[in-house]
Amino acid sequence: MKKNVSERRLVDVLVSFLRPRNYVERGLRHYEKTIDVVAVCLESGELSAIEAKTKNWRRAVEQAIVNLAAAERSYIAIYSNFAHRVSLEELDRHGIGLISVGSQWGDVEVIKEADLSPFVNLLMNKRIKDKLLPKGAK
């Protein structure tokens, strides 16, 4: 039987997965909207923006498209029971990545890597990174 899972739980699982290799913040204010999760990779310094939804992947894609102006890579994170419903073709069209997230700790799989966004606002990108990175970190 399929169990329902909350968006909050998905984000918890996702953030826990990302933390060892990224500076992470959840619920980052971006103009009038909020990005569910942002993460700066410790290794590459790249910023990823992730919009999480349990089922409604199309709504997540709409939001992820807007994030292309903020982050180098933009993803949607969908509950693993529904991730197979996502159109990879649609994601390809916009260069958006897909992460499948389960309800258990560590149950996270990157199904599709996001492309590098060609539309990044460098000032906004820097502002977000400055907020995430500890003082003194490059």
Add this chain to the structure above:
Amino acid sequence: MNINLRFAMHRDIPLIHTEATKIDGLVIPGHILAYQSAPTSVFVSSMPEHEYIIDPMTFIFQHPKSSNVNEAGELRRSICRMCEEYHEDLAGILEGLDIDQRMRPSDFPTLNDFCVGIVSFQRDVVREKSTTSKASKYISRYGRQTPTEPRFVVAPYFKFESVGDEWYQFSLRCAQETQRICDNDSIGVVIYCSANSLNIEAISRIGADYQQFNHILIWLDDFNEAAISVENIVEARRLINVLARNEAEVESLYGGYLLMLMESEGLNGISHGILYTQHKRFSVLPGGGGAPERYYIPKFKAFRSLSQTDLIIHKHPELICRCEVCEEVIGGNADRIIMFGDEPDLLRGHFITVRYQEAQAMPDMNRDEEIERLRETYEMYDESIRMLPNPDAFVSSSRMRGLEYLYIWTQGLEHTI
């Protein structure tokens, strides 16, 4: 094409003063003027070069009582103050309704008394309230004071569903009575209905009934330019065309660029707020909340959220606005759009500036060429932004996406009337 600013919030006053040369006049909602009479009157008096009208907001009497009371079940203070200004019995009549009940035309005080109260309020309030002791602290804040009378008195008006229904008849009687009270002074009348209520017969009847009035304001309910139909555009053009035949000055109480393009049909002016109320629907209560912070994209003739605008101008740098505000803030560098998020007043300054430029361009505009430009914009950008939700369309439950509305505009404007 005159651009009149619909006043809503006192925090906008410094900006309005700064940008005063870019607007032609003011529309002051009656409930704001009644409730915050001293600061609003002082503000109006601080702009003597700008003619104003007072919107009597009488349509709110058509709302169910529940819309006009606070959580304690008492009349909202602005409504209560407005009632007191208009007629001593009005507040009591409203309070006496059942919570879901609405006033009927037969519930109003005698027509003459009702109209006299509304005429007196509009003629006197600014002069009387801008010189009181309460006003003095605002006088030093808003500068010089030259109280003036409104450009014309606006008759009480109500929304009708069909020509000939009781509210249509009552509005017309209010207009005629107000004209009689005002003697030879010209008055303004408001024709308030949904564009869906209009057809050739109805428009013909309205044209005949209102032919003796010199100033006609139209309010097409929820005429949301981002969610409009071809039929609604055609009926709006027909209505304006018929009303303007008798050399009446026809304006729209709310409006955006689409209505401005109806100058060819005889529209003289539009009014709207700063960043909002280019359209308004009956069920939305007056007041409540500030304007959303959003950016007017001149080429799209529409607002977009800042997050969407950031993406759009990075995808299409040629869309970066070149108005004086944007030149200073963005200077051709799309990354600097974030400055608008830091200082939302810049968004308002940008919108007022662009709207002024659009109005200035109207007299020399060839509408056929403008329609062609709108079509080109649709063809060039629709696919690119189709995935971005259009918040303006969403509020009217429209499924319209991207720039589909521009295509609808071209169809509606090219249609023979």
